[in-house]
Amino acid sequence: MFNLIRRDVILQKRQLLLFIPFIVFFIIMEANPALIFLVASLIIPFNTYVYDEKVETNILLNSLPYTRTEIIASRYLGAIIYMVLAIGVTSLTLFAFNKPFTMTDIAISCSLFLLFAAFTFPLFYIFKPGYIFPIIMISFLLLAGIGPTIMLFLAEHLTPITDFIFNLSVPALYTGATLGIMIVYVISWGITNIIYQRKAF
Amino acid sequence: MENVVEFTNVTKKFKDFSVKNIDLQVKQGFATGFIGANGAGKSTTIKMMMNLLRPDVGEIKLFGLDYMKHEKAIKERIGFVYDGNVYFEGLNLKDIKRIVAPAYKQWDDTLFYQYVEKFKLPLNKAMKTFSKGMQMKASLAIALSHHAELIIMDEPTAGLDPIFRRELLDLLQELMIDGNRTIFFSTHITTDLDRIADYIAFIQSGELVFNQSIHDVAENYALVKGGLDLLDRDTEKAFIHVHRASTGFEALTDNIKAVKNIFGDSVAIDHASLEDIMYYLKGGIHHV
Structure with a gap:
């Protein structure tokens, strides 16, 4: 199954040459470090779907000695592995450019990346090829655009919940968030797995 | 004789099409041609x-195994070639090999490079620049490089020029010399089969019409030609389908003995080619 994860690099080796210039561009644009980490994490896992949404790729992968469970597992585990690698490379680049960043930046981008992956990965197996990229782009922009406003609105109007969150100790808050995100990710994995098992090629 | 593939009463329904009650056996060590119209x-x-x-x-x-429990073990032993190119078209053959090879426990790099050389395949050119014939050769090289016991090919000769088609058939013939290897391939070009197939499975409108050795097919079916005056409601029963023309009739039979009994020497009985059989069986088996 590790081969399936490694496959992404072989497929994208040319695009990967653009990886560092891309990060540098964001750094020069003075983007928030959390956003840079997030965008860097997104590149490989989502680029893979340019290939994987094609029927031919699914026919190939399913004709090779892999099970469908392994193919989906490689998506979800691969996303985490590439996220870690992307954060490593981005940290080094930021460091080289003498840009400060905090562990909180990394934690925020990791959480957002995992949540975004958890919500979008199943969609890749539900929608027909060709439709999915516009949907993902629009949902990403929507989330980035109006997401914070919604959160602020909710924070103001659902005061009991806000109070509850603010009353938590910092370790409890972090543990809770980590657990929550892990649960969402695992549920998404399970759903995608069920969808993929039923697919016909 | 062992069956490498065994379908028992298999049915698959789609909205506007279905394959029904397929009982198909593919025998080990032989080439089975799978024919049927588009x-x-x-x-x-x-x-x-x-x-x-x-x-x-x-x-x-x-291989006597069930996909539910032994999916990987089964696929390790299969080499596949599909009608279209399933490999990432932006990649070159070397990179495709890098992706495919580690999937197989029995991958043989030396063998792969032998085929690459034999087929004169470029290693550093993107798949999409390959001609249809080259793509087929590349798929074949990959399919053959992990010592597969069963080679499954969907329309491998479709869209190939006649010369390469013959080369491919010769190559398949060569592969069959190793007695353990089984080949199952579909085609609608029936002349491919005369050269290499030992068995013929014929599917029509989602139903398997027959699965016999090529020898049996030749023996069981015949083309009968004679004058129109010989036909009447009783004598026609010996035929699967009759084609009438002003000069006489031509009919397909699967009961040569009966035809000989009824008509004796008044009709000409010829060998029926696979194409004749496909043509006359079209529209289902019905005795006119």
């Missing part, structure tokens, strides 16, 4: 054989 159900059957589709009803076993 849309007869060949690709659906092959997809079920590869577990890309699952049957609604029935059982499919490969």
